[in-house]
Amino acid sequence: MFGLASPKKLRELGIVGMNKRNVHYIAQNNPRHLYPLVDDKLKTKELCRQHDIATPQLLGVCKVQSNVNELGDFLADIEQFVIKPAKGSGGKGILVIVGRDGEDFVKPSGAKVTLTDIKRHVSNTLSGLYSLGGKPDVALIEALVIFTDDFEGFSFEGVPDIRVIIYKGYPVMAMTRLSTHASDGKANLHQGAVGVGIDIATGKALNAVMHARPIEQHPDTGKVLKELHVPLWHELLTLSVRGFDTTGLGYMGADIVLDKNQGPLLLELNARPGLAIQVANGKGLEPRLACAEEQALLHPNRSVEERVKYAVDVIAGL
Structure with a gap:
């Protein structure tokens, strides 16, 4: 979509590049001492709990290698769950289990893994195989999100999520990431998930x-992607901004999932959200970021509801 455009044309389109994102938006707005609040998913969970922000249920945490030997008993009566590294990034190290087949565990693709496989996965997680910088980590065990029927056919073998970019307290751009067979049921663009730009005003x-190339239909289901309409859109935007307000960061991404029974749940927060969202939306971030910055200076005390309304009424049209 933007791939063949010249640097001058990209600037005219308001495209934010990696350098500007890193230097202007991240470095100047995200104090490094606050990164652990979002880089560590366990700390994010605790932060959300303190502020009464809904997240997927935390079933347990493996913190030391001795916990690995307890997994058999712990998982004995749990049929569906997700294991993820607290300090992982890019979807690495996430193991999704959707059911049981005798003694085996079943992944969204139908592939089976044994308890030994799960123990090995958790042990690797603790050793830092999937963490930022390879540092020792902990493994979170969460309840599996049962996603809303509104995504039927739009996502394959996994739970889709919605990424909202928030700047200075204003939601400025959004997309949904839809899992595919290639992404192994994970909503991660680098692993082959589909990114769909979402209108901030309407959902x-x-x-x-x-893979950064335009498509019209889901590669596994054939569903026409432009037919997607994310439900509970106002509630979702509100949740993302509330999550932003807990962190002290100025520029971030909020990842939301829509549970069939519980509605929007905050999955995680990201201090370095990627820029592929611009390709999915067919628009550059720059005009929206500039507008949010101006509004934050002019109206520093706006409520969450007021900021969401301004984003829907004004920023969405930029």
């Missing part, structure tokens, strides 16, 4: 991309 789909 309706705009453009869709896979």
Whole structure:
């Protein structure tokens, strides 16, 4: 979509590049001492609990290698769950289990893993195989999100999520990431998930991309992606901004999932959200970021509801 455009044309389109994102938006707005609040998913969980922000249920935490030997008893009566590294990034180290087949555990693809496989996975997680910088980590065990029927056919073998970019307290751009067979049931663009730009005003789909190339239909289901309309959109935007307000950061991404019974749940927060969201939306971030910055200076005390309303009424049209 933007791949063949010249640097001058990209600037005219308001495209934010990696250098500007890192230097202007991240470095100047995200104090490094606050990064652990979002880089460590266990700390994010605790932060959300303190502020009464809904998240997927935490079933347990493996903190030391001796906990690995307890997994058999702990998981004995749990049929569906997700194991993830607290300090992982890019979807690495996430293991999704959707059911049981005798003694085996079943992944979204139908592939089976044994208890020994799960123990090895958790042990690798603790040793830092999936963490930022390879540092020792802990493994979170969460309840599996049962996603809303509104995504039927739009996501394959996994739970889709919605990424909202928030700047100075204003939601400025959004997309949904839809899992595919190639992404192994994970909503991660680098692993082959589909990114669909979402209209901030309405929650309706705009453009869709896979591996940064435009597509019109889901590669596994054939579903027309522009037909997607994310439900509970106002509640979702509100939840993302509330999550932003807990961190002290100025520029971040909030990842939301829509549970069939519980509604929007905050999955995680990201201090370095990627820029592929611009491709999925077919728009540059720059005009929206500039507007949010101006509004934050002019109206520093706006409530969450007021900021969400301004984003829907004004920023969405930029």
